[in-house]
Structures are given as C-alpha cells and as structure tokens.
Amino acid sequence: GENVEQHPSTLSVQEGDSAVIKCTYSDSASNYFPWYKQELGKRPQLIIDIRSNVGEKKDQRIAVTLNKTAKHFSLHITETQPEDSAVYFCAAADSSYKLIFGSGTRLLVRP
Amino acid sequence: ETGVTQSPTHLIKTRGQQVTLRCSSQSGHNTVSWYQQALGQGPQFIFQYYREEENGRGNFPPRFSGLQFPNYSSELNVNALELDDSALYLCASSLGQGNGYTFGSGTRLTVV
Numbered sequence: 001g002e003n004v005e006q007h008p009s010t011l012s013v014q015e016g017d018s019a020v021i022k023c024t025y026s027d028s029a030s031n032y033f034p035w036y037k038q039e040l041g042k043r044p045q046l047i048i049d050i051r052s053n054v055g056e057k058k059d060q061r062i063a064v065t066l067n068k069t070a071k072h073f074s075l076h077i078t079e080t081q082p083e084d085s086a087v088y089f090c091a092a093a094d095s096s097y098k099l100i101f102g103s104g105t106r107l108l109v110r111p
Numbered sequence: 112e113t114g115v116t117q118s119p120t121h122l123i124k125t126r127g128q129q130v131t132l133r134c135s136s137q138s139g140h141n142t143v144s145w146y147q148q149a150l151g152q153g154p155q156f157i158f159q160y161y162r163e164e165e166n167g168r169g170n171f172p173p174r175f176s177g178l179q180f181p182n183y184s185s186e187l188n189v190n191a192l193e194l195d196d197s198a199l200y201l202c203a204s205s206l207g208q209g210n211g212y213t214f215g216s217g218t219r220l221t222v223v
Contacts, residue, residue: 001170006153034211043115043201044154044216089153098167099144099203099212101153 002027005091006102014110021105022102023090024072033066033073034099047088048075065069086095094100115140115204123221124192132187132218135203143185144212145177145213146201154201187218192222 003026024034025033034049050057050064050073055066061080066073077084087106091099116135124130136143142161146154156169160179174190183204189196199219202214 024177027204032125043216046213049211091153093135093182096159096167098140098156098159098169098206099146103153104151 002030002094002100004090004100004102006090006105008105009103010106010108012108012110013080014093015082017079017080019075019077019084019107019109021088021107022073022094023074023102025071025092026071026099027092027094028068028071029094030100032039032093032094033064034060034091034093035075036062036101037086038089038104042091043075044089047104053107077107078105080109082109085109115202115213115220116146117202117215119202119218120216121158121219123151123223126192126194126222127190129188129190130192132189132200132202132220133138134185134187134215136183136185136202140204140206140213141183142205143179143183144203144205144206144217145187146203147171147187148199150198157187157211175208186215189220194222196220197222 006023030054036044054071063076090102144159145157148154156213159167163179177186201217202215205212
C-alpha cells in the first residue's frame with residue numbers, strides 16, 4: 001500500500017522567511033496530493049492541493065510542487081507570518097481517494 | 112452552506128464498551144471518510160462511504176464499522192473498545208471522490 005514520508009518533523013523560521021516541507025510517496029498510482037494545516041485542537045484545513053497532471057500550483061504565499069518521476073512533492077510558504085504556525089500534513093491518494101497522510105511537520109514562525 | 116459537524120465532541124468510555132460517533136456531511140457532499148488521529152500523528156484512514164456504500168477500508172479490525180444514510184450523514188461504530196482506541200476521530204466529506212475533503216472538528220474519544 002501507499003506510504004508517505006514527511007520531513008522535517010519540526011521547522012522553526014524567522015517571520016518573513018520561507019518554509020519548505022517535503023514529502024515522498026511510494027505508490028506510483030497516487031494522483032492527488034493535498035496539504036492540510038492543523039492548529040492545536042482544531043480540524044485539519046485544506047490549504048492547497050495538486051493533481052498528478054500538474055507540476056506546480058500557487059495560491060498567494062503558498063505553492064506546491066510535484067515531481068512524479070521522483071515521487072516527491074513539496075509545500076512552499078513564502079513571507080511567513082506568526083499565524084502560519086501550526087502542524088502541516090501532506091497526503092497522497094490514488095483513484096480510490098483514500099488519503100494517506102504523512103506524519104506531520106510542526107512549523108513555528110518566530111516574530 | 113454548512114460545514115461538517117461531528118458529535119459528540121468529547122467522550123469517555125470504559126474498555127470493552129461500544130461507541131457510536133456521528134457525522135453530518137457538508138451540504139451537497141455525498142462522500143464521507145473516517146480517520147483516526149492519535150496524539151502527535153497524522154490521521155489514519157478507517158473507511159470511506161460513497162452513496163451509502165463502503166468503497167474503501169484501511170487497516171482497521173472488523174470491530175470498526177460504519178454506515179452512511181440517504182442524507183449522506185454517517186456513523187462510526189467501534190465495539191469492544193481498547194485503550195489504544197483513544198484518539199481524535201475525524202470525519203471528512205467531499206462532493207464525489209477525488210475532490211477536496213472538508214474535515215469536521217472531530218470527536219475526542221478516551222478509553223479508560
């Protein structure tokens with residue numbers, strides 16, 4: 001079955017700097033890759049997603065890149081703000097759309 | 112447009128008991144998935160329902176079962192509760208499969 005690995009497990013950046021979180025997946029049939037942000041005690045919230053027919057997608061300060069050949073995808077947050085502090089999860093899904101999540105990255109943005 | 116709502120928000124059960132968790136999907140969403148999130152970990156897929164049929168199951172024992180109703184709301188039932196079942200149980204809904212899933216706030220289950 002699918003396995004998703006996520007790195008780093010914790011990331012601390014200065015406000016205004018960029019943050020990059022990386023994930024790898026094992027199943028070449030996976031074709032949908034969402035990213036979720038989860039604040040303490042709250043629900044995971046979809047922040048951006050990408051499908052396998054696209055290499056990059058941007059939404060304001062957030063971007064996701066996908067390398068199908070290498071089976072990895074990354075989340076890029078530019079001009080980080082303290083409110084970006086949260087746990088971020090990547091996930092992968094195949095045509096069954098069962099989401100397999102990574103283990104999460106705790107992002108801390110220092111003011 | 113209403114979001115995904117789950118009930119109850121918190122629950123304490125004794126080992127060996129049974130529990131039913133409920134989920135109302137977002138208006139118009141016909142697909143519901145359930146996830147178990149242990150503390151400090153990513154959500155683990157339990158199963159998914161599409162138009163009242165289970166169409167995917169993760170690596171969970173048969174004592175985890177579910178239902179989806181004609182209005183697309185859903186239940187998660189867990190029998191013979193074990194201490195390791197203590198977790199946040201999340202429900203997510205979407206319009207069809209493969210579209211963005213919206214998560215509910217979850218039910219925090221504690222088994223003592």
